[in-house]
Amino acid sequence: MRISPTTAVLLGALAAAQPALALDLHRERSSPYDLALTGSLAGVAAGETRYARWSDLRSLPTSELKVDGEFVKGPQALTVVFLDDLWKALPAAPGADAFLATCTDGYASVYTSAFISRYRPFLVLEINGKGPKDWPPPGIAFNPGPYVVTVSADLVPGAARLRDLRHKKPWGVTALEVASYAARFKPLYTGKWASLSPSARDGRDIWVNACASCHQGPSGVFGGTRAGKPFEVIEAYAGHDRAYFTKYVRDPKSVVPCAKMEAHPGYTDIELSGLVEFVTAGGR
Numbered sequence: 001m002r003i004s005p006t007t008a009v010l011l012g013a014l015a016a017a018q019p020a021l022a023l024d025l026h027r028e029r030s031s032p033y034d035l036a037l038t039g040s041l042a043g044v045a046a047g048e049t050r051y052a053r054w055s056d057l058r059s060l061p062t063s064e065l066k067v068d069g070e071f072v073k074g075p076q077a078l079t080v081v082f083l084d085d086l087w088k089a090l091p092a093a094p095g096a097d098a099f100l101a102t103c104t105d106g107y108a109s110v111y112t113s114a115f116i117s118r119y120r121p122f123l124v125l126e127i128n129g130k131g132p133k134d135w136p137p138p139g140i141a142f143n144p145g146p147y148v149v150t151v152s153a154d155l156v157p158g159a160a161r162l163r164d165l166r167h168k169k170p171w172g173v174t175a176l177e178v179a180s181y182a183a184r185f186k187p188l189y190t191g192k193w194a195s196l197s198p199s200a201r202d203g204r205d206i207w208v209n210a211c212a213s214c215h216q217g218p219s220g221v222f223g224g225t226r227a228g229k230p231f232e233v234i235e236a237y238a239g240h241d242r243a244y245f246t247k248y249v250r251d252p253k254s255v256v257p258c259a260k261m262e263a264h265p266g267y268t269d270i271e272l273s274g275l276v277e278f279v280t281a282g283g284r
């Protein structure tokens, strides 16, 4: 076909209107280093999974970050894709505004669009020039692959003040769900949780940004499966004995010497009472 000068101009304009780079989404997994993508993606039926290969992700706009002590001791170079850029390369359906990450060990983490624009979380593709096939990097015993999503206080100093920063740095990330936060977390904002006091709302934030990393629910809402104890168990626990619950959350081993849960020593008394208020909102 001969392209007339006018058509050529038009084609040029259409090309410019396309997203700079769209991530290839494959129907089949090609390797353990593929990232599974699910959720609200245009052209992907509910419940279906697509796979992005490491090389696909590496061909997106990447950045080189110099950070200190993140994976190995001392300075190191990370090749990363900001979640923001990953989002732009995906056919996210209208209304979707969050990434929900899940990991090999049943850990989970939530990244809302507000969090993404403020704290600039990123997907780590290489550490000192080596990708996940060559991990763990010398100096660490545990393989952080296939993916790590993390936030750097070297890059965004305000991140250092985040209450639950460590829960935003999961290793072993295998899947990202593209979701509407309001739709996915609706049970936490309706019914008995529709009108909460400010401190209980703060407790809900703690639940979503910390506890849900390992505990699912309420009502099966997105969260980690690592603890094997869903919200309803925690609710019963808190309803039964608030003081014991508070001690347990702050330092599990202080009440159950063999407890496997990690301690959360950073919460203030006010934050913990807000957490109890949220968790037990429906009880008694």
Ligand code: HEC
Residues within 6 Å of the ligand: 206, 207, 210, 211, 212, 213, 214, 215, 226, 227, 228, 229, 233, 234, 237, 238, 245, 248, 249, 258, 259, 260, 261, 262, 264, 275
């Ligand atoms: C890193 C994973 C992880 C996070 C984050 C976490 N938990 Fe846990 N939690 C566990 C595990 C694992 C257990 C089971 C502990 C055991 O059996 O020793 C547990 C047990 C508990 C229990 C005791 C339940 C029982 O029946 O024994 C309570 C209460 C609890 N968690 C509350 C919380 C709250 C509240 C938060 C948020 C501040 C939280 N957890 C965050 C992993 C986690």
